[in-house]
Amino acid sequence: MGLLSQGSPLSWEETKRHADHVRRHGILQFLHIYHAVKDRHKDVLKWGDEVEYMLVSFDHENKKVQLVLSGEEVLETLQEKGERTNPNHPTLWRPEYGSYMIEGTPGQPYGGTMSEFNTVEDNMRKRRKEATSLLEENQAVCTITSFPRLGCPGFTLPEYKPNPVEGGASKSLFFPDEAINKHPRFSTLTRNIRHRRGEKVVINVPIFKDKNTPSPFIEAFPEDDEAARASKPDHIYMDAMGFGMGNCCLQVTFQACSISEARYLYDQLATICPIVMALSAASPFYRGYVSDIDCRWGVISASVDDRTREERGLEPLKNNNYRISKSRYDSIDSYLSECGEKYNDINLTIDKEIYEQLLQEGIDHLLAQHVAHLFIRDPLTLFEEKIHLDDANESDHFENIQSTNWQTMRFKPPPPNSDIGWRVEFRPMEVQLTDFENSAYVVFVVLLTRVILSYKLDFLIPLSKVDENMKVAQKRDAVLQGMFYFRKDICKGGNAVVDGCGKAQNSSELPPEEYTLMSIDTIINGKEGVFPGLIPILNSYLENMEVDVDTRCSILNYLKLIKKRASGELMTVAKWMREFIANHPDYKQDSVITDEMNYSLILKCNQIANELCECPELLGSSFRKVKYSGSKPDSSN
Template sequence: MPGFPRLGAQEHHAKSASSANGVKLRSQFFPDELISTNERYGTIHDNLRARRKGRAFKVKVPIYRDTETPWPWKESKHLHSPNGVQEQDARRGEDQAENFIYGDSMSYGPSCCGLQITMQARNLREARYLHDQLCPIGPILMALSAATPFFRGFLTDTDLRWNQSALAVDDRTSQELKASSSAPRWSHSAMYISDDPRCHSKYNKPVCKGGQRIEQQLQRGGMDALLASHYATILARDPIALTKKELQDHEDVDLFEILQSAVWPHVDFKVPSSDGKAGWRVEFRPLEVQPTDFENASFAIFVALLARTILHFDLNLYIPIEKVEENMQRAHTRNAVMSERFFFRRKIHPTQEEKRNLDDEYTMMTIDGVINGSESSSSEAIQSFPGLIPLVQSYVEDEYAAEPQEKRRQLLKHLDLIRKRATGELPTPASWMRRFVQEHEEYKQDSIVSERICFDLMQRIRDLGAAHAFSDELGT
């Protein structure tokens, strides 16, 4: 699962030798003893704190309002000890301090787990194209994989870890936040980068300023404008992951990799490795890790097959990048699979004519419509959409026709989990875990995940993972 449900809960570490308010994290809820001793982790933490110039670490997640949840809710008011960062917010009047769960450490980001899938392309051009086409897919599959209905021992009103992680590693100063002069390090991909003629400038938005000199220098070296703009946004940042040892031995250090590895887009464009063993790659990063191996395998297989399907049919999934950004936020809605609609391109085949008006190229679709397809509706002015699963199935039939039927059957079995998640026939892990808590005999309808509830949930997930139990609801 993406994160331990009670990580950072009050008194969670009271029975151990660990204590909060350590000299490293300075966190009220997260002891220093829990953090990794890896030098790079400590370096990133210290540099993030230094670069924020006094701005406190603040992770805010909306609390889920159940029937007995005190409302308006405030941790300091309804529990026995105050939440320092929440009280600071309330005193300053900078933000709405009520009805949110507050965290006060960078560790609430890196402590979460995701399912990341890296695919190698045949060449640079294919990698750039694949990067762009996967960007609009990211929010859709992120919502389908939702598995984070908890934060610090409370039920949340969101199902994902993404924004939580982004807030935890945001190194911008207060002035930069107000001026919107730079994007956060953990965010949606900032721009499309393909040299495909279908990648029109209208799909990108102006990139945050700050790297013009670097961009010009890259172009003078022979890099095209799009790629130069992409890398300028990375190279213009401070090297927060550079350790003292690497600074001293700089001749043997891959400085570019250190800079790039400290920027976390939802689809990452990766250069070939310095040893030549890996070529141009694309890393799909927004998925939540799943409770069982079968679920994780299903998402990994689907993403890999979808990437090949996109290349096979030369699909065009472009929508404005700001709509991808909006979709990333829509995906955070509780039970977004069933309750939200997402921006997606109407016509995705290369033979279909593009609209002159940008707004006519995309529409709002349900996740079921995107994944499984939809029929046209004259009453709602909706055109038919083929669906990603049917397209992947067509690719499998074309490319795996000579393979044994059992092999194809196994592939389709994994696709079936994705299909059923999209229709709502199977719940997301977040919905399943939320229901487990709400139906537990110790739950008091007050949004609190007690130690007993947490233990029973973790035991249930352990049994599912070890195949000691079967869950019809999860499809495993």
């Protein structure tokens, strides 16, 4: 969730008065870091994953499942028993937006040896087991991206009613403030986004039209004019940050050996983001309805969209400086490496004064415009105790802006005076039901970075096409139905560095069309005469590496899952969930998910996650059995 400062949070009006101060000193802090470590080389490969969890409680008698608002208490105990007792504890725990959420990471980053891939799943299992051990009977830790009845009456335990009147953080008709983490950053973010925007956030998700779904599907909000204006026919309406930030995801951060390598990885992985997002699709349900999308990205983007009407182009610029084309939670807007420059075809809004300042300090055009683009945004939270800082040794003002630009990729300078190197964060993945799946997606992405760097692969296409891919990736069943722009020749002019890349040829012999529309099956698994496929390239890389038998077996199992999800032989979590609801005896083909249907679904998800039942349509035969149960016993298991 980014920077978590302690102290007294300021209101939006107070924060706004200090916005220029934060930006000015944020840039000075960035410059101190940059000049100190710009020439730093030979940092070793380190990487780590972040998994977000929801705490749920099953009422077996009434066939109901609720989100348990005990995240802060569970987190406190996990930290007390873990890192505070032993700095080398194998897991780390952090707060997340929802008071029913926690985030777990490995205690120390993984290193560069291949054998590290064989420890990822075991560490994820440790996390699930640790958190589960602190829960009450009939409670569980779930890795689901979106709770299907989030925002429906009684979805929390204890139950709270929303507070749509002034004074509440979100003023939501559906999402109670008690479901927001109690750390002041989270409620302040929620309130300040709403105040800066000048109205509540607006989220409209297309509803899935089933046989008995009303057409048009219209919800009435007679007592709330704002909701009545904002909601759209045939859409599920939501009105709070919690509907986006209250979802869970899976992320990976890499340390590069230098700033130039980090910039190269940032660009190459940006083109992979929509592909992996569609592959990991896991969130088809919102506010008790079946939607027509499979991924949360657009929902979370709208949930933190603090742009004013002027910035969104709905009114002439008067009180604001810029038209801003995207929410601050969206896909990246510019490549950072020299090889990406010619593909920067998105009109980039920048703070010109900051851009000129960075150029004068010796920062190149591409990095200067990247930072100057991030800094068109205002700080959203500010603590009274954190206004005046030592710019040479602190980075809170830089991170204030940086950490609230939630993009598909994040370029992360080292913290001041640390031994941490230049890093990039891969952010578009949806969390999966099982530790096996989450490990598979993490290993796939990390292995892909090794291959990109080893073979100097080039996935770059015009950034506008990546944006188009992001839109396609969120659609229902995009993994099988969607077509994505992808580069034809990824081997730098056809250099035969891997099997299937074709004969070496000069770049001048390349056809004028560098990219074309491909299915995810073609991109991942390859198609003769069209594209070699990422999995075959990864397999080729593995054949040339010294890998112990056990690790190789694990990696191949993970890649098999990715391969079969891409081909359609195995379902995505989103598709599996859709079929589960469609086949539920209570479902009336009206796009409505009742409490009992939700209970059945989440109970099944929990049983699958804890290996208490098989799910071959989701996991195939790759799933390895391990003898432990990671959930509190209950009568239904």
